[in-house]
Amino acid sequence: MTVRPLPTPASVHSWLAQPRRMLIGGAWVSAVSGETFETLNPATGQPITAVPSADAADVDAAVRAARAAFDSGPWRQMSPSERGKRLWALADLVERHAGELAALERLDSGKPQLMAQAVDLPATVDILRYMAGWATKLEGRTVPLSVPYAPGAQFHAYTVREPVGVVGQIIPWNFPAMMAAMKLGPALAAGCTVVLKPAEETPLSALRLGELVCEAGFPDGVVNVVTGFGERAGAALAAHPGVDKVAFTGSTEVGRLIVRAASHDLKRVSLELGGKSPNILLEDADLEAAMPAAAAAIFFNQGECCTAGSLLYVHRRHFDRVLEGVAAAARAIPVGPGDSPSSQMGPLVSEAHRTRVLGYLESGRTEGAVTVAGGSGLPGPGFFLQPTVLAQTRPGMRVMDEEIFGPVVCAVPFDDPGEVVAAANRSRFGLAAAVWTRDVSRAHRLAAALRAGTVWVNCYNILDAALPFGGARQSGWGREMGEEALALYTETKSVCVQI
Numbered sequence: 001m002t003v004r005p006l007p008t009p010a011s012v013h014s015w016l017a018q019p020r021r022m023l024i025g026g027a028w029v030s031a032v033s034g035e036t037f038e039t040l041n042p043a044t045g046q047p048i049t050a051v052p053s054a055d056a057a058d059v060d061a062a063v064r065a066a067r068a069a070f071d072s073g074p075w076r077q078m079s080p081s082e083r084g085k086r087l088w089a090l091a092d093l094v095e096r097h098a099g100e101l102a103a104l105e106r107l108d109s110g111k112p113q114l115m116a117q118a119v120d121l122p123a124t125v126d127i128l129r130y131m132a133g134w135a136t137k138l139e140g141r142t143v144p145l146s147v148p149y150a151p152g153a154q155f156h157a158y159t160v161r162e163p164v165g166v167v168g169q170i171i172p173w174n175f176p177a178m179m180a181a182m183k184l185g186p187a188l189a190a191g192c193t194v195v196l197k198p199a200e201e202t203p204l205s206a207l208r209l210g211e212l213v214c215e216a217g218f219p220d221g222v223v224n225v226v227t228g229f230g231e232r233a234g235a236a237l238a239a240h241p242g243v244d245k246v247a248f249t250g251s252t253e254v255g256r257l258i259v260r261a262a263s264h265d266l267k268r269v270s271l272e273l274g275g276k277s278p279n280i281l282l283e284d285a286d287l288e289a290a291m292p293a294a295a296a297a298i299f300f301n302q303g304e305c306c307t308a309g310s311l312l313y314v315h316r317r318h319f320d321r322v323l324e325g326v327a328a329a330a331r332a333i334p335v336g337p338g339d340s341p342s343s344q345m346g347p348l349v350s351e352a353h354r355t356r357v358l359g360y361l362e363s364g365r366t367e368g369a370v371t372v373a374g375g376s377g378l379p380g381p382g383f384f385l386q387p388t389v390l391a392q393t394r395p396g397m398r399v400m401d402e403e404i405f406g407p408v409v410c411a412v413p414f415d416d417p418g419e420v421v422a423a424a425n426r427s428r429f430g431l432a433a434a435v436w437t438r439d440v441s442r443a444h445r446l447a448a449a450l451r452a453g454t455v456w457v458n459c460y461n462i463l464d465a466a467l468p469f470g471g472a473r474q475s476g477w478g479r480e481m482g483e484e485a486l487a488l489y490t491e492t493k494s495v496c497v498q499i
């Protein structure tokens with residue numbers, strides 16, 4: 001049976017037919033150098049369109065625009081309620097254009113369009129709406145002072161939360177629009193101005209969002225979008241002296257480069273980096289629920305998730321059954337182009353990334369892992385890879401210790417959950433973990449023992465605009481989403497008045 005592909009909206013065709021420019025100071029401009037680069041459709045390997053390739057000169061122009069908008073533009077005078085209204089208007093526009101944006105996400109990243117429509121876009125809208133509400137709620141406090149060396153004096157002291165200033169935001173390709181919302185939402189709610197750099201693999205939805213930002217009534221220069229490569233545009237943004245804060249999501253390796261670039265002027269840095277998250281099925285887990293969830297935990301979004309449940313720990317009593325269940329689920333996943341309504345997994349984002357993941361599979365085999373399902377690329381065009389389940393993996397193997405960022409899970413049996421917690425806490429990553437059990441006390445004990453930014457109990461990959469999200473150890477610095485996200489974009493000022 002052939003399934004008819006989902007149509008690409010006519011508006012997307014006409015949008016892609018026009019030359020793409022980037023957004024600097026409210027104007028749509030080419031790179032100063034005139035250079036462009038092509039973004040590819042990972043399902044076909046063919047170019048979709050070309051976008052400007054920004055370098056230091058373009059980043060400088062964008063930072064200056066953001067600086068001017070922050071220091072002297074109408075943005076600073078705007079009431080919190082007016083800022084919140086614009087964020088809410090942006091959310092409405094994203095919602096109205098969700099079909100178009102989902103098609104762009106599919107074209108650029110390869111993900112199934114129905115997934116983008118069901119997950120990425122609703123989450124994008126929800127994050128913007130949630131953050132819109134914070135614009136009016138950034139309160140300081142009054143602080144009773146004692147001042148022991150000024151007996152008899154009286155003070156009225158209070159704190160104010162001020163925007164940190166010009167923010168450089170560098171995002172990855174796995175959830176392009178949603179990552180943009182996670183960055184823009186809290187920064188704009190706090191009153192910052194932004195230079196956003198999407199990943200070179202997926203620049204399109206950020207450019208479309210830039211148009212919606214203009215339509216939503218943000219003053220010129222409040223949001224600037226520059227497209228370009230990490231080593232040029234990204235590095236220039238991270239090092240620019242006009243940037244007060246850098247917010248980054250991506251690899252741990254580049255996270256380190258960002259910290260180094262930001263160190264000379266000590267700009268603020270927040271980082272959301274890699275993970276190698278354990279999904280732990282205890283002896284009393286509800287296996288009917290846990291098994292499909294374990295497959296989804298690793299295979300959702302082609303495994304291209306920082307939170308992917310890439311280490312599946314199963315109590316020895318259930319190990320064979322769960323291994324076979326997850327392997328059967330892997331074999332049954334329809335892998336195909338994202339415009340097919342039946343595809344549940346698309347191609348990986350690029351040929352380079354697929355080569356990287358295949359390199360991990362090869363190293364796993366060499367080091368003694370057994371491939372229970374999948375294990376190979378799929379014949380092209382496009383950068384497809386089979387959902388893969390590995391067994392007989394041990395700590396010390398690269399597939400066990402490093403982030404693969406693809407549809408590859410290592411299944412490991414255990415006897416005592418204490419061993420698993422100890423192994424998870426020894427990992428250099430600490431982004432997320434999950435525990436499956438019917439015992440409430442055990443659930444809470446393990447949630448307390450696991451050193452990770454998020455612990456899920458009897459669920460996986462539940463992220464919410466209201467729930468802080470981020471990593472311990474080398475998985476990052478700071479928490480995005482929830483009230484804590486505002487802390488990344490504000491500085492506290494203390495005011496002390498003698499009365």
Ligand code: NAI
Nearest residue numbers: 171172198199229230231234235250251254273274306405
């Ligand atoms: P990456 O970390 O190189 O790219 C993420 C963003 O950083 C992109 O916008 C890129 O242009 C920018 N960038 C790259 N080099 C930069 C530099 N020197 N200075 C400033 N910005 C720079 O990630 P990449 O190469 O796409 O993927 C490599 C691995 O990173 C993946 O296999 C995965 O393990 C991890 N990764 C983790 C993500 C997460 O959500 N935590 C997202 C993407 C990748």
Ligand code: MG
Nearest residue numbers: 039040108201
């Ligand atoms: Mg692309």
